[in-house]
Amino acid sequence: MSSYQVAFGIGISAAILSILLYLLWPRPKKNKATSASPDIDLAAIAEKKSMEVFNDSFREELRNRGRLHFEKVISENALFLQQDLRLTTSELNTFMKDEIQKVLKDEFSKYEASITSARDIALESIKKTQEVIDQQRTQLEQQMNDQAAEEKQRLIDRFEKNMADILNHYILDAIGGEIDLTDQLEYIFQSLEENKKAILEDVKNGA
């Protein structure tokens, strides 16, 4: 039973009780001595008789009964109301619990989705960063390898280019003035013989 039904029952009971109280409540006596009509007398007699039937004790009895009935109705309705309230409270609790659970579930779902999305974005970002780092590392490695190879080649080229000077320098350091020119004469004369034609040409052309 819902709370509306309980309220409606209480209302009906209150209305019935009000009617009974109106009917049973004692009314003030009218002076009918001046009436000459027999109908009026009859009415007065009926009223008198009814007053005799509905005397104070009877009225009190009715009043007690009404009170008891009212109390019974009130008690029953209170019981109904209590049960209904308990039921309503229980349903309300269940409803609230369900609603809260639903809301929480929704919120958790949203939160989870948000977390998942954020995690995906973070993972994507990390992945991209990792890719960029890998790419840069590869480029840097390649660049360093190229530079190292270039430097190595440059050193080799320089060494090869200046090899004669380097060897000459080391030989010069090693032998210094140890070799007498007399020992070199053979080599010098050989060189002169090899270039004799050119030297003669120089002299011929006005050396």
Place this chain on the structure above:
Amino acid sequence: MELKMPMTIATKQDILRIQREVRDYDVLVVQNNVRKTATQSPIPLSAGLKDLVQLNQINLNEKNVPKKLIKQLEKTLKQVILFHMSFATEPSDDVNQKLIAWFRKEVDPKILLNIGIQPTISVGAVLRTNRTQYDFSLRKHLQNSQKDLVKALRGE
């Protein structure tokens, strides 16, 4: 008549020194002739002048011969062919004479040789005419052999 140069006269400075010596000799001869009473001791000659007069059969004691010789030397100085040769160290006289002998025999008798020192020439020599420079040094030899050296380094 052209003067024949002995091997002891190898450089332009040698000719200039001999020219100066002949001039001094001429002055001394004149002085000796003036001092007829003075002791005529033989005037000492340098090796170069001695070789020169022997080779060209010149008697310096004859009248006007020293003056003629000076003129001839001046003329020779204008005609000489001057080569410059550098070595790592100062060459000995023997080496100088051998070199000048080769040049005068194989190239031209009028060749004179100026000697220079160039320490960067470890082994060999550098010859410079007024047209060309001939590098007979070890460095040049190594430079010419660079390809072979590189091949040897690479183990080819």
